[in-house]
Amino acid sequence: MDLCFSILSNRRSSQSLIKELFKENMEATPNEIQKMDYRLLVDTNISYLRRKRYVVILDDVWTMDARSQINVAFPDDKCGSKIMLTTRQEDVAFSSSSSLRGIGSHVFHLEPLRDDETLTLFYKKAFWNIQERRCPRELEPLARRKVL
Known part of the structure; x- marks a missing residue:
């Protein structure tokens, strides 16, 4: 394939x-x-x-x-x-x-992530190399403004 x-x-x-x-x-x-x-x-x-x-x-x-x-x-x-x-x-x-071939009548509606889920996902991706993949406290206000 x-x-x-x-x-x-x-x-x-x-x-x-x-x-x-x-x-x-x-x-x-x-x-x-x-x-x-x-x-x-x-x-x-x-x-x-x-x-x-x-x-x-x-x-x-x-x-x-x-x-x-x-x-x-x-x-x-x-x-x-x-x-x-x-x-x-x-x-x-x-x-x-x-x-479209292969789709048929399958339309899936996805709900947006909640704010806490959005931040968790962002932290995991942005801070992948930091233990526990957590945002440093000094960057949290900036991360919240940019992501939410």
Whole structure:
């Protein structure tokens, strides 16, 4: 199985995302990839993935248009490939649930973390090298202002 993982945000073009997928996953990236237009990139990606099984995770998709432009770049050869996306936009989630392979009608609503959970997660990530992964007391007010 080929695993493609990328982040799609409102600041990245579909074309740059497909180029990044090439660089991450192809054994030999075509030399002319930087000069390819969107249509040629899509066709090349489809040719590369044809009859392969893959998983694509699109994170932080903001618009239905961006989701559609990426979706066409992945062939559906009935090999069990999956496309999963995350979004904060309810319209994107519900439009995707019926049009993306592998998602079907599975839309999961996640609740935001509580303030104490947010700080705990931040401390674990930011202070991973400090014993007990705790924020130093002198930095707690700053951490609270920045994180909450």
